[in-house]
Amino acid sequence: MADTLTDAAPGYPMPRAAGCPFAPPPAVEELRDAAPLGKVRIWDGSTPWLITRHADQRALLTDPRVSNDDLRPGFPHVSAHRAGIARTTPRMITNTDAPEHTRLRRMVTGPFLIKRVEAMRPAVRQIVDRLIDDLLAGPRPVDLLTALALPVPSLVICELLGVPYEDHAFFHHNSSRALDRSLPPEEAGAAGRALGGYLAKLLDQKLTDPADDVLSELGERVTTGEMTHDEAVHMGVAMLIAGHETTATMIGLGTLALLRNPEQLAVLRGTEDPKAIAGAVEELLRYLTIVDSGIRRVALEDIAIGGLTIRAGDGLLFDLAAANRDPRAFEGDAAGLDLGRPARHHQAFGYGPHQCLGQSLARLELQVVYGTLYRRIPGLRLAVPFEEIEFVPDGTTYGVRALPVTW
Template sequence: MTDALVCPAGGTAEPLPEYPLPRAGRCPLAPAPAVQELRAEKPLTKVRIWNGGTPWLITRHADQRTLLTDPRVSDDDLDPGFPYVNAHRADMATVTPRLITNTDAPEHTRLRRMVNGPFVVKRIERMRPAIQKIVDGLIDDMLDGPNPADLLRAFALPVPSLVIAELLGVPYKDHDFFQRSSSLVLDGTVSPEKAREVSGALAAYLDNLLGEKMTEPGQDVLSEMGGRVKAGEMARTEAVHMGVAMLIAGHETTATMISLGTLALLQHPDQLALLRETDDPKVIANAVDEVLRYLTIVQTGVRRVAKEDIEIGGVVIGAGEGMIFDLHAANWDPDAFAQAERLDVTRPARQHQAFGYGPHQCLGQNLARLELQVVYGTLYRRIPTLRLAAEIEDLEFDHTGTTYGVHGMPVAW
């Protein structure tokens, strides 16, 4: 359903598209066809969202890069014009502390500095041997277990869950709790009351763990944040909720990229063969960025609000108006990537926007890249006969969360 706008003369304008727009069942890994049409015909246009709001939809790669680095574009989700993803995100905005996910400079700069250290390239790269050991161990378990297997449960979820637990200092024995809680927090169909309850439980869990780390610190991110709390550099609530955000983002998205990335490669056997037959880290790293570009699993867009009038592309985005940046549409923009609809692991794809762009781009992108490099560089070489054990049209895709995924992925070898 779409609502029509009543024009002053009594006529009716074209109905606004309702966002997010549906994907095509026959091309489940591609952006929504209507979004690609808008990018070609109306790259800056209004859409209607769940609460009746009418933010701007930005679909071109260049326009997104311009706006996401404009200081007049704000991440402040307390602004009345902010286009919330769903009802429970709107509800949580009133109780969530100011974090790197909902502030602008200078507060964003201060908070980002507090947590950036563990995620810089050099420190993340030191985790490669440990991640390799995790990946090899899980592949061993898969090969020793039932065939077919569910790649999501047997491999894709455990890899990032083990890694983020190690990085944060969270006991992996609690992974069922934080995986289930994370899924509910990100589920757009969950009521605000349920989302608040689950978020509260996660925050209580992290608060208790942070307290333990402040008493007996280890070599992990929670211990580092605990030290900053004790030094008065960071509020305890800030540390707790940053821990919650890292725990959720640190496994859910990477698990999806492992499962959907494998699915995409299985659908393109020539590209899979290129990965299977190389041990060149540069080739593997480039392939990871291309799969990130091709899939762009964030399906609800990056949300912002204009603090001042902004003129771009012949339109004016007014102060207080919301904006949605459809990252998948930008990553399939033919002006940025020739034959963007093709998966080509040899393509120079580093300019993709799967992690967003500008000062708010994903904190954990270096960790995600490293995990995917180890997975894509190992799984297909160790199980060269890996294949999908179902028809792609029979897979149950997940449209409810912030990211696009699949509920299960049976594979055989």
């Protein structure tokens, strides 16, 4: 059975349909609807399993026989480029399994607890309001990505970590290079190391002169021997990289999706109810599922699922967008955007032990932006025809290259 599946494995990733930039590739949805799992062929000719259904993803992402160690043979890398980067990346929160992963993750759960993140709401509101004031006072049209979508998460993650925002041009440049799949691995690796060097210096400062921020907390753990200096630096790098591009992409793509669905935008513009705004954020996260290359793992042992057997050493690809539109998990028209839909069980943040560490922070930022921007600028509209908007199809996240808007 497995051989037939291997011989017939279609290429992956698959293209999106022309004119449907928000929908997952139709072929991925067909695979999801046809069978619980199947195999696909990736760039190096290998044929990992593609997991598309919501329930199967949950089962496998919480299965201890499934590993996130990207140095294991069979791990299905996104590209030759990412495989090269993996070889030089230190072991950190994103590429370890329990018990190592549990230990590292425990070092940073405190700052991301809902209660502590919630305490940042007034500061995030101030940041968003100030940026919108500047937007309203400045020239138009304006690129919403550079004027709002990127600065919001950058300012917030700087505040949380204790990184001076004046340096944002440096770390933004290097974190986007570290994620850039078109760069040779050495250059992407060099960008990651530049960030590491920067954070190592900052950590040393916090060790002698601690402040009320996450880097200082990590410094304290280094002093007590709970983690090494290198581990603290790598944790800072992971948060800095993961903390801004993702949220920025959601602000840009989310705004575009709302402008294309004016009746849904009107719902959001017409409410100040925090629950309704929080619900809208969940639905936009589900509908857009920006981590579109999915998440990847490798099986440590044989696993029986859906009448098939995943063999030890087989790669696993989790197509999060397919699961987020799985009609078995979402009632009604799962392909449509419906801000009133209960969508909190989506998998845009992944699932299981590696589920997004920063999700409460991302939710807060998106709630404040979506709950403020369209109310304060009710006439917000695209400054160019929709057809001219350029999408970034092969990044770590799927979004727009720029979003020229006016009002």
